[in-house]
Amino acid sequence: MTDAPGASGRWSDLERPPLDARALRRALIRPGGLWSSLDVVEATGSTNTDLAARAAAGAAEGAVLIAEEQTAGRGRLDRRWSAPARSGIFFSALFRPGREVPAERLGWLPLLTGVAVATGLARAAGVDTALKWPNDLLVTVDGAERKAGGILAERVAASGGGAGDAVVVGVGVNVSLRADELPVPTAGSLALANAVSLDRDTLLRAVLRALEQWYGTWTASGGDPAASGLQETYAAGCATLGRRVRAELPGGRELLGEAVAVDGDGRLVVATDDGERHPVGAGDVVHVRGV
Known part of the structure; x- marks a missing residue:
């Protein structure tokens, strides 16, 4: 667990200082608030995997796990990615909506997280972040949309099931990545989008408060x-x-049309050229061109 600056080797890149876990706890954990615990680890495979294990063991709602480095981060459709240490914000948060939210509405939780991340980054980094359905965070770099982050939500069944079931939501955002560090040329980062601040403590506070x-x-x-x-x-x-858009659906099917709405279940509604409207709840969506 990372609690304060000063450990050997942690200041090897002065442009990427370590997070201050104690300061983050003081800023975010308060009586009556959502956040119940906050841990920062030097490195892990996946914060979602680690926090899901804690959730299955009964961890309280509002637990937050942050990693300075993820070596086996996961996205939708089991995609893998990694980034240099301390180059981004990589965290997972535990939610237990319980009886307050019907199961059929839980699909909105990753979309809600996207709205919160975009809100927090706009406030703290001065960067307009757009949302690509369902889970990508886009920034503008040299006039082009680039993916700078993503969100992954996973259900975790508590022992015995029922109201104790949890949702772990993971967030990864490229903060200080330079062009030569990008995993693919079409990726982006807050630095490349000319953010006014790359201070990860400030960014995390803004995102978690939102x-x-x-x-x-x-x-x-x-x-x-x-x-x-x-x-x-x-x-x-x-x-x-x-x-x-082109929606690549389970089973190898494709759907081509215009994305016209997000319905009450959080599904993307695609209007095909024959006038039919199709709700898409799973699969991959590719932006083909502007309309």
């Missing part, structure tokens, strides 16, 4: 995306809507 606020509003409305304002806010920040 996530706490949105989660509280959403659960208070019973997970209703319309009543909580989540559906409208997500649509306003979603770069996929109004675009020509």
